[in-house]
Amino acid sequence: MKKRGRLEIIRDILKVIQENRNSIRQTPLIRKSNISTSKFKEYFKELLEKGFVKEIKGDSGERKVTLTPKGFNFLEKYKTIVNFIEEFEL
Amino acid sequence: MHNLIQGIGTELIYSFVIIVSSLMIYYSTKEMYELSSYKGIKYFRQAFLLFAIAYFFKSFIKILLVYFGTSRILDINIRYMGSITLFMFMFFGSLAVFYLVHSLMCKKWNKKSEIVLGVFYMISILISFIIINTREIWVFIGASLFILAIAIFGLYLTHKQSKEKKKKGSMHLIYTLLFLFWILNIIDVLIQIPSYFYQISLYLASIGIFLTILYKVLKKTGSN
Numbered sequence: 001m002k003k004r005g006r007l008e009i010i011r012d013i014l015k016v017i018q019e020n021r022n023s024i025r026q027t028p029l030i031r032k033s034n035i036s037t038s039k040f041k042e043y044f045k046e047l048l049e050k051g052f053v054k055e056i057k058g059d060s061g062e063r064k065v066t067l068t069p070k071g072f073n074f075l076e077k078y079k080t081i082v083n084f085i086e087e088f089e090l
Numbered sequence: 091m092h093n094l095i096q097g098i099g100t101e102l103i104y105s106f107v108i109i110v111s112s113l114m115i116y117y118s119t120k121e122m123y124e125l126s127s128y129k130g131i132k133y134f135r136q137a138f139l140l141f142a143i144a145y146f147f148k149s150f151i152k153i154l155l156v157y158f159g160t161s162r163i164l165d166i167n168i169r170y171m172g173s174i175t176l177f178m179f180m181f182f183g184s185l186a187v188f189y190l191v192h193s194l195m196c197k198k199w200n201k202k203s204e205i206v207l208g209v210f211y212m213i214s215i216l217i218s219f220i221i222i223n224t225r226e227i228w229v230f231i232g233a234s235l236f237i238l239a240i241a242i243f244g245l246y247l248t249h250k251q252s253k254e255k256k257k258k259g260s261m262h263l264i265y266t267l268l269f270l271f272w273i274l275n276i277i278d279v280l281i282q283i284p285s286y287f288y289q290i291s292l293y294l295a296s297i298g299i300f301l302t303i304l305y306k307v308l309k310k311t312g313s314n
Contacts, residue, residue, distance in 0.1 A: 007126055050127070074125050081126050084119075084310045089252060089261050090130025090193055 009035060009043060011078045014052060014071050023056070023064045047071070097156040104293045105149030111300040112142035118311050129203070133193035140186035141272075141300075147179035151279050162225070163279065173222045176279070180218040183276060184237050187269060188214065191244035194265075198251065213240075221280070230280040234273045241269040264302060271296045 016032045052071035115138040163172045188210035196203045
């Protein structure tokens with residue numbers, strides 16, 4: 001299996017959130033993103049800092065992760081970014 | 091008088107097109123970099139910002155040469171104006187080439203990437219100092235060929251890498267032409283070639299390369 005790059009991992013994490021009606025707890029997010037917990041923590045910190053995701057409290061008080069408009073924008077532009085990197089051989 | 095206006099006019103139009111193209115490349119990739127934080131995109135867009143600065147100094151030098159009616163920028167001694175402008179032009183120009191090479195190579199260099207960039211800065215400063223402290227044509231040509239050699243070597247390495255990964259890419263030829271014509275632009279500043287046809291051909295080819303890159307960038311970024 002091909003090793004995923006940084007951008008691909010970010011896309012996968014954000015996509016899992018989006019596909020779960022934009023609200024998911026951290027534990028299933030880690031499992032569904034197919035990534036180790038330590039790696040997830042690194043990426044999750046980056047996603048929070050960049051404002052791609054935010055943490056909210058669910059109806060029963062549990063902490064959930066949700067996408068911000070910037071996170072949706074990343075998912076929308078992901079293909080364009082990857083195509084650009086490939087075209088310009090960066 | 092007519093030749094003076096014609097010379098300055100041609101220079102201004104040429105620089106304007108290149109500077110605007112470079113800045114458009116820089117700004118149209120801004121969102122893409124902000125979203126991805128991808129280093130290759132960062133150095134790619136900074137390379138074009140540096141090209142814009144270098145072309146600004148190039149046009150300034152050429153206008154000074156036409157205005158003072160001299161063929162060598164270092165002959166203009168008003169408060170070291172000639173030396174300072176030439177230094178800026180050489181520094182930003184060399185750095186632009188190195189940044190573009192770096193944008194292609196930084197993934198491969200990974201953690202050594204910052205060290206390599208530091209080396210590129212030092213080489214650019216060194217070359218610029220050598221250029222302003224000499225009047226020998228062979229030193230000018232040697233320095234220009236040295237920059238070109240580093241650029242072509244960087245391109246060769248990335249080309250080899252993309253061949254191994256069987257990646258299809260059409261940019262190597264454009265990058266090679268960009269580097270080649272940038273070197274001819276440096277030589278155009280350092281050694282005056284008294285041929286209007288040569289100048290116009292050089293300018294048109296350089297504009298063509300920048301507009302091709304701009305077109306590809308706008309097409310890929312989806313900017314209008």
